[in-house]
Each structure stands twice: as structure tokens, then as C-alpha cells.
Amino acid sequence: xxxxxxxxxxxxxxxxxxxxxxxxxxxxxxxxxxxxxxxxxxxxxxxxxxxxxxxxxxxxxxxxxxxxxxxxxxxxxxxxxxxxxxxxxxxxxxxxxxxxxxxxxxxxxxxxxxxxxxxxxxxxxxxxxxxxxxxxxxxxxxxxxxxxxxxxxxxxxxxxxxxxxxxxxxxxxxxxxxxxxxxxxxxxxxxxxxxxxxxxxxxxxxxxxxxxxxxxxxxxxxxxxxxxxxxxxxxxxxxxxxxxxxxxxxxxxxxxxxxxxxxxxxxxxxxxxxxxxxxxxxxxxxxxxxxxxxxxxxxxxxxxxxxxxxxxxxxxxxxxxxxxxxxxxxxxxxxxxxxxxxxxxxxxxxxxxxxxxxxxxxxxxxxxxxxxxxxxxxxxxxxxxxxxxxxxxxxxxxxxxxxxxxxxxxxxxxxxxxxxxxxxxxxxxxxxxxxxxxxxxxxxxxxxxxxxxxxxxxxxxxxxxxxxxxxxxxxxxxxxxxxx
Amino acid sequence: xxxxxxxxxxxxxxxxxxxxxxxxxxxxxxxxxxxxxxxxxxxxxxxxxxxxxxxxxxxxxxxxxxxxxxxxxxxxxxxxxxxxxxxxxxxxxxxxxxxxxxxxxxxxxxxxxxxxxxxxxxxxxxxxxxxxxxxxxxxxxxxxxxxxxxxxxxxxxxxxxxxxxxxxxxxxxxxxxxxxxxxxxxxxxxxxxxxxxxxxxxxxxxxxxxxxxxxxxxxxxxxxxxxxxxxxxxxxx
Numbered sequence: 270x271x272x273x274x275x276x277x278x279x280x281x282x283x284x285x286x287x288x289x290x291x292x293x294x295x296x297x298x299x300x301x302x303x304x305x306x307x308x309x310x311x312x313x314x315x316x317x318x319x320x321x322x323x324x325x326x327x328x329x330x331x332x333x334x335x336x337x338x339x340x341x342x343x344x345x346x347x348x349x350x351x352x353x354x355x356x357x358x359x360x361x362x363x364x365x366x367x368x369x370x371x372x373x374x375x376x377x378x379x380x381x382x383x384x385x386x387x388x389x390x391x392x393x394x395x396x397x398x399x400x401x402x403x404x405x406x407x408x409x410x411x412x413x414x415x416x417x418x419x420x421x422x423x424x425x426x427x428x429x430x431x432x433x434x435x436x437x438x439x440x441x442x443x444x445x446x447x448x449x450x451x452x453x454x455x456x457x458x459x460x461x462x463x464x465x466x467x468x469x470x471x472x473x474x475x476x477x478x479x480x481x482x483x484x485x486x487x488x489x490x491x492x493x494x495x496x497x498x499x500x501x502x503x504x505x506x507x508x509x510x511x512x513x514x515x516x517x518x519x520x521x522x523x524x525x526x527x528x529x530x531x532x533x534x535x536x537x538x539x540x541x542x543x544x545x546x547x548x549x550x551x552x553x554x555x556x557x558x559x560x561x562x563x564x565x566x567x568x569x570x571x572x573x574x575x576x577x578x579x580x581x582x583x584x585x586x587x588x589x590x591x592x593x594x595x596x597x598x599x600x601x602x603x604x605x606x607x608x609x610x611x612x613x614x615x616x617x618x619x620x621x622x623x624x625x626x627x628x629x630x631x632x633x634x635x636x637x638x639x640x641x642x643x644x645x646x647x648x649x650x651x652x653x654x655x656x657x658x659x660x661x662x663x664x665x666x667x668x669x670x671x672x673x674x675x676x677x678x679x680x681x682x683x684x685x686x687x688x689x690x691x692x693x694x695x696x697x698x699x700x701x702x703x704x705x706x707x708x709x710x711x712x713x714x715x716x717x718x719x720x721x722x723x724x725x726x727x728x729x730x731x732x733x734x735x736x737x738x739x740x741x742x743x744x745x746x747x748x749x750x751x752x753x
Numbered sequence: 754x755x756x757x758x759x760x761x762x763x764x765x766x767x768x769x770x771x772x773x774x775x776x777x778x779x780x781x782x783x784x785x786x787x788x789x790x791x792x793x794x795x796x797x798x799x800x801x802x803x804x805x806x807x808x809x810x811x812x813x814x815x816x817x818x819x820x821x822x823x824x825x826x827x828x829x830x831x832x833x834x835x836x837x838x839x840x841x842x843x844x845x846x847x848x849x850x851x852x853x854x855x856x857x858x859x860x861x862x863x864x865x866x867x868x869x870x871x872x873x874x875x876x877x878x879x880x881x882x883x884x885x886x887x888x889x890x891x892x893x894x895x896x897x898x899x900x901x902x903x904x905x906x907x908x909x910x911x912x913x914x915x916x917x918x919x920x921x922x923x924x925x926x927x928x929x930x931x932x933x934x935x936x937x938x939x940x941x942x943x944x945x946x947x948x949x950x951x952x953x954x955x956x957x958x959x960x961x962x963x964x965x966x967x968x969x970x971x972x973x974x975x976x977x978x979x980x981x982x983x984x985x986x987x988x989x990x
Contacts, residue, residue, distance in 0.1 A: 319916065319918055320885070320916045321916070322909065322916055324918060324919075328918075328919050328921055329922065330922040333841055333918060333920070334918040335840075335841040335842030335843065335845065335846075335918065336840070336841065336842060338842050338845055339842050339845070397836075397837075397840035397841070398840065399839055399840050399842065400839070400877075401839040401844060401877050401879055402877055403845075403882060406842075430757055431757060436755075436756065437755035437756065438755050438756065438757060438760070442757075443755065443760045443764070446757055446760045446761050446764075446765065447760055447761065447764040447765040449765075450761065450765035450766065450769075451765060451769060454769050455769075458773065458777070462777075463876060463877035463878070464876060464877060465876070467781065467876075468789045468870065468871050468872065468873070468875050468876045468878070469784070469787075469789075469867065469869075469870025469871040469872070469875040469876075469878050470780075470784045470787075470867040470870050470871065470878070471780070471781040471784050471785075472875070472876060472877050472878055473870075473877075473878050473880060474776055474777050474780045474781075475777050475877075476877055476878070476880075477776075478772070478773070478776060478777055486769070515754060515755075518764070519754070519764070522763075522764035522768045523768050526768060526769055526771075526772030526773070526776075527771075527772045527775060527776055528776075529772075529776055529777075530776050530780070532882060533850075533880055533882075534852075535850070535852030535853065535854060535855070535857075536850045536852070536865065536880055537850070537865050537866055537867045537870070538780055539780050539783055541779075542775075542776055542779065542780040545775060545776060546776060604854070607854075607855075608854050608855040609855065611852070611855065612848060612881075612882070612883055612884035613883075613884075616882065616883065617883070683855070683856075683860075683884070684855055684856050685856075686856055686859060686860055689886070689887055689914075690912070690913070690914040693914040693915070693916060694914050
């Protein structure tokens, strides 16, 4: 039984004097996102070399390995993912609502503000001004600016959603509408309460909530919204089930924010809070399954696209990774698993699988789809596209496997009271392989980056007129999103 | 359910608020009565290791903290040490929480309890989520100051398998004398867990000495001699 998705790309009644989408904003957010991504990848590689006792940079304070580690995670969260999502929002929201975003000028202000925040964080971390909040190590003086940045995002993207003439919004817009407000609330809760208002055991749960909500209530809604928009368009058919997407959204909204404490299982946080986090984490597995079923059932019948379309490959592997990582969640959150794997590489592998294997893969899928439209050029090299896909996929896949196995080894050795020297000696080969997989990922990204640059400069021109023509393109998407 | 106002109000605000109440606010209630101690309160009784630092490095100590009573110097050292501990991301490889399971207590000592975190230096708490190095919440006094001085300069010198980075900028130009940063981070680490005996008389701590021993050669039990395992070395040196 295939439900019909509600009609989406509304409006567009009268010919538009100005383009609906500001392609410049999309393009520059994407370029900057990729730049931060490159920096974050190098930071990760360097840090993995420290774990092999080979620090490649001078041993001076500003280049301290610990600081580089925080740069790795923060540049991914605020530099790469957020910029890429902003690019995605500038492309999707006007198309889904038929309304322009509030203002292009505001767009460039947001561009400057967010990247100013990221740059300030980057410099602040190098200078040793970190804040002791995992994934929110932004120096304390940057925190208020992030909140202002979130407010600007509301100001920019809520008006088109409110103004649209559609009564029932498309699924992507539910995720976006809730995600914007969640970003602001999560950041305020996670960065101000534990820093200024509450201490110790009262602050710990909030730290857990923050780490978790930044993933679950910012990255995940944006990512799912992105997937629900681009996959039907690339496959040129509507999403399989509207009902399942409803279950997915409301399940995420209800269960996801309840899980934060599972990052501190075994800490002095009261056990009722720990158990509630465990149960809701297992519950969300059901929700996640609905989204994955929806993806694969939409894809079913278009199997050939995996060979023909590079974007759908990225989305497909991302969805598969999502299934793996969420299945892992439901197990690793139990106290039985926690005894062994809580403080080990297992968790590091899990984090890479989610942030890289799923959401970054989907962003690459979007980039593969959008970049020719943004530049007006065909991809420069189809070989590099394939190299980029395979190097990244195999690199990330083996990184996940090696970190998961080293986590199990490390966890059981630790449980068996093996001396730390023995543990470190044992996991060293795993860490060597991990560095090699990191190199593969960097090579994959280099292929993509070179291809993007060369496409913009020298790719074969597809459209003489690169101006946006709303009827033509929205027409295509109406078919895809089931609005016809 | 597909309208903006419903999504915004119910999912965006209501569910978030509900989750904050359930997993943020309610867990605060059991510890509401605990006083949050300031660094000055914590620094009332500087541990012996800190007083020893003053004797070992009188000039560097005077330069770092000035000529003030030890409590005041210790408060200064704790603040600075804590700032360095955060800035260098020590807390990303060292946890500061001992769980009641996973043999944590056998390895590191008494499990963590809420009271010990209610102070200014745990805003936010430094529990950590990864142990590449050992847990540090009971670490104070387990090694001498000399060990720490050598260790921060180049950890593999004293602990060959260590992957901890070197911190040469914690030292004067001679590379031997810790400067203010070095003295402070040592004071901070030596302070961790120093409160346990005074909080609770029933404390038990098992010596955690593995780093005093050479890296363990993997035992090759000869026939009939397979009883001795590496862990026995840790318990009964």
C-alpha cells in the first residue's frame, strides 16, 4: 500500500522576477563547508598519529594534540555539517514552500556570522580557551554568538515556511521547522546551564543531553529532511509511505531528546534517569527502522540507479550505515555492553559511523547532485567521482570495523584488569590500520575536492543560461515529490 | 500533524521541554541540597604533595604564585591547573568517574559519588567519555611529584607505552623546572581524590601501581606453571 505524500512545492503561481533560490549562497556555503571538512580531516589524521607516538607537528602549545582533537570534532559540527546544511536549506526550503527566504542580504550576514563563529572557535581552541563541554568546546565568549547565529537562522528560514500556501507541509519541512528551534534550545541548555548555573551531578545530565541533542535534534533532522527531499528527486518518484514518515518524525521528536543520559551510564546520575535513557534509546530503534524501510522501499524498483547515479550511491550507503549504526545503538546502550565498551574505541567507531558514514555521506550525495546545477557545468571527471565514492566508503567502512574491534579488545582487557601498558601495546596495530583508513578517506575527499574545483573551472557547460527558471525545475520536482 | 504551528509547538517546544524535565531537571532534585563549594573552600587543606612542590622548586614556586599563604597559592594552582586540564583536552583521554561496574573499582578505587563533584571545578563536570589513559579521580598522591615532572615532559620516558603527548611548555627553558603551568597541573592532578579519606571512613583503595612495573611481557606459561597471570602482578608486586 503506497500512500501519497501531500502535495508540496506550492505557490510558484506567478512568474518570479527574481530567482527563487539564491544559488550564490548555496554554492558558497558548500565551498566553505568542504574547506572546514578538509581541515577537520587533517586534524583527525594528526591526532591518530599521536596515538602511534608520532606527532608530526612541532611540540608547541598552540599545536598541542589535545587541542587538535577538539578542532577535529568542532570543525565537523559547526564548520562542515552546519555550513552544508545551510547550503541545503537555501536550496530546499524555497522549493518546498514556493517562497523565497527572508533576505539574501541576511543570508550573507548569516554566512559571515556562522563562519566567524567557526573561525573564532578554531583560533580559540588553538589558543587554549576550550570549554569543558564535549562537542561544544567553543570558547565561552563565543557561546552567545552561536545563540545569535541560531536566531538569525530562525529569522531567515521560518518566514517562507510560515508564508507558504500549502496547508500540509512536506516531511522535510517538519524536520526543518522543529530542527531550527531545537538548535537554539539545545545550545542554550548545553553551554550555559552547566557552565554558570549548576555543578557536578546536576550538570552532568545536561552535558549528555547536549552531546546527544546536537546530533539528534540538529544534525539528524537536517539530514533526514535532506534525504527526504533529494532521494525522491534523484529517483524521480515519490517517497514510498507518507504514514511511515509521520511515524519517523514524531518518534524522533518524542524519543530522541529523552536519551541524553546514556552518554554517562555508570556515572553518579540517579539510576532512574539512566534507565529511562536506556529504554528510550531502544525505543528509537523502531522509529529509525521506519525511516530506513521508507528509504529502501522507495528505492526498490530502481535498483539500476545504483550503477547509473553516483548521488544515489552515497545516499544508499548512508542509509545502510544508518541501519548499522542504529542497530548498534540498541545493543550498546544496555548495561551489559556498557560494562565493556563504554570508555573504548567502540564509541569512537560508532560516532564516526553516524557523523561521517551517514550524514556526511548524504551531504556528499547532495553535493554530487547539486554541484553541476550550481556551476552550470558537467562534472569534470567521472573517474574521480567514482574514486571519491569508493575510497571514502571503503576507508570509512574499515575504520568503523577496526575501531569497533579494537574497542571490544580494549574493553575486555580493561574488564580483566590487564595493565594499561599491555592494553596500549595490544591496540597499537588497530590504531595503525585506523590511520591508514584515515588516509584513504582523505584521498577520497581530495578526489571530490579536486573534481569540484575543476568542474567549476573547466567542466563542460550544460546550460548556456544558468539562471534559475522556476517553472521548469519545480515541475520536475512536483513529479518526484508526489504533488502531481 | 503536518502543519507548521503543530510541529513547532508540539515537537519543537513541548517535547523538548518534556525531555528537559525528565532527564535534566528531575535528576537535579536528589542533589539539590548539596552546596557548590568554591575553589577557596576546596583549597583549605593543601595536600602534602603541593607543600612538597614548594620545597622542591622554591624559586619557580615563588615566581608562579608569589609570596602568599599556601591555601591561597593552592587555590590559584587549582584554578590554573583546571584551566590547563580543559584547554589541553586531558579530559578527552582521561575520565574522572569510577563506575560501579566493569571492574572499575578494582582498578581505580572507590566508585564516584555525587558529593565530590559539587564544586566550582566541576562546572561543567569533567567525567569524560573515553579512557585512553587511566581514570584520574583517585589519582592524587599515587605518584610522586618527581614522577609527574618527568612524565609531563615526555611521558614515554617513565611509561614506555604511553601515547600521551609531551608538554614541554609546562617547563622553564632548562626543561627541568616546571613553570606555573607545570606546577599547577601537577597540583591539580595530585589533588584529585585527595578528599576521599575525609569524606568517608569506609574507603578502600587498592594500590594501582601498574606503571611502576615494566610493560608486561605476555606470559608464556610453561607446562604446570600456568597459574600466574599478568593481573596477579598488579595485586601482589
